[in-house]
Amino acid sequence: MISTNSSRSCVRRSRRSSEVTQRAGTGPGHGPAPGRATAETDQRHMAAALTLGARGLGRVWPNPAVGCIIVDAQGRVAGRGWTAPGGRPHAEPQALAQAGTAARGGTAYVTLEPCAHTGQTPPCARTLIEAGIARVVTALEDPDPRVAGEGHAMLRAAGVDVVTGVLEDRVRAMQLGFLSRITRGRPMLTLKLATSLDGRIATASGESQWITGPEARRRVHAMRASHDAVMVGAGTARADDPGLTVRGLGISWQPVRVVVSRRLDLPLEGQLARTARDVPVWLCHGPDADRDLIAAWQGLGARLLACPVGPDRQIDPAGLLETLGAAGLTRVFCEGGGALAASLLLADVVDRLAMFGAGVALGAEGWPALGAMGLGALSEAPRLRLSRVEQLGGDVLSLWEKDLRDEV
Numbered sequence: 001m002i003s004t005n006s007s008r009s010c011v012r013r014s015r016r017s018s019e020v021t022q023r024a025g026t027g028p029g030h031g032p033a034p035g036r037a038t039a040e041t042d043q044r045h046m047a048a049a050l051t052l053g054a055r056g057l058g059r060v061w062p063n064p065a066v067g068c069i070i071v072d073a074q075g076r077v078a079g080r081g082w083t084a085p086g087g088r089p090h091a092e093p094q095a096l097a098q099a100g101t102a103a104r105g106g107t108a109y110v111t112l113e114p115c116a117h118t119g120q121t122p123p124c125a126r127t128l129i130e131a132g133i134a135r136v137v138t139a140l141e142d143p144d145p146r147v148a149g150e151g152h153a154m155l156r157a158a159g160v161d162v163v164t165g166v167l168e169d170r171v172r173a174m175q176l177g178f179l180s181r182i183t184r185g186r187p188m189l190t191l192k193l194a195t196s197l198d199g200r201i202a203t204a205s206g207e208s209q210w211i212t213g214p215e216a217r218r219r220v221h222a223m224r225a226s227h228d229a230v231m232v233g234a235g236t237a238r239a240d241d242p243g244l245t246v247r248g249l250g251i252s253w254q255p256v257r258v259v260v261s262r263r264l265d266l267p268l269e270g271q272l273a274r275t276a277r278d279v280p281v282w283l284c285h286g287p288d289a290d291r292d293l294i295a296a297w298q299g300l301g302a303r304l305l306a307c308p309v310g311p312d313r314q315i316d317p318a319g320l321l322e323t324l325g326a327a328g329l330t331r332v333f334c335e336g337g338g339a340l341a342a343s344l345l346l347a348d349v350v351d352r353l354a355m356f357g358a359g360v361a362l363g364a365e366g367w368p369a370l371g372a373m374g375l376g377a378l379s380e381a382p383r384l385r386l387s388r389v390e391q392l393g394g395d396v397l398s399l400w401e402k403d404l405r406d407e408v
Helices: 039-054 091-103 124-130 150-157 168-174 176-184 214-225 234-240 291-300 317-326 338-346
Strands: 067-071 077-082 107-112 135-140 161-163 188-195 200-202 229-233 256-260 281-285 303-306 331-334 352-357 385-392 395-401
Touching: 039 067, 039 077, 039 091, 039 107, 039 135, 039 168, 067 091, 077 091, 091 107, 091 124, 107 168, 124 150, 135 150, 135 168, 150 161, 168 176, 176 188, 176 317, 188 200, 188 214, 188 338, 214 352, 214 385, 214 395, 229 234, 229 338, 234 256, 234 338, 281 291, 281 317, 291 303, 303 317, 317 338, 331 338
Parallel strands: 107 135, 135 161, 188 331, 188 352, 229 256, 229 331, 256 281, 281 303
Antiparallel strands: 067 077, 067 107, 352 395, 385 395
């Protein structure tokens, strides 16, 4: 594996936390601060919490996938927790329940700022205080307006020492979907393309199974499982009759299956139609879709989402993602086809690109990975930054990322 990521400082104090010195909690019931905390141990425990939190990816939307580690006053791990499927319970109360009385005087490592608002459950910040936690280490402040620093403030007001910014870049990358929905109003979008050496996704006759080998296809299924939804365009749905499910991994959940079709001209007897009551199917259509087709798909169990169209009378990519974000999705995995992929790239809404390349050539008559983009100059072409290159059997996976420093 080759990594081109630059690394920044793993630990920093937030502006709020710099106003206080690192000290033992002085609130009621708090014992002395743990004596073994160092930058190295903070990073190690946060890395473990990050791994736990990642278990919730694709399963907890619209909530964030959070991990929590409780370390007792002697430096021993006493509890572990991560956001449960469906988003509740949160990570902190689960880790505290496992730790029991060993939490008193200890440290909580949480990948995201503990919530400060009362929803279906009490605020996690208050739960940590009541458990007697003396120190809380987080990676990120939660940008949700209901939190936005209030969780850290609640902890400090109770005398709990708060450190933030530990492994921030790594956690931010994992939380990108949640952060994107909160700050941009739309989910993170990963675009997947599987192509020949010459950038083709099928032969002239439309044959595409299989361009890549079993290792690459297994990775695609793992990627599907870590996203809230798998999305394709109407052309792919008609040509391939895909199931869009996760297979071969032995998991018990499935992502939402999204098809983008302005006119809803989709087969009513295909796999998606037959299984819409078993695995969710969402159809994103234009305002001019046939009302009888809308009713027919609703009768099959699909969810219908009206989306705005652009000047070209096609579904607007940004409006499409905003619609999916309003429906709660935080992470969307798009698998084409070429026209939809091109429109998403041209609209600059692709956050990550997973390119699976196979050592086969199909020629100019094969189907291109991308549809027409109407570019007149190289300067108009969308550009992404190479993040990682990995060999998967006889294929190569290259991961590309958009620079999101000014967006999320």
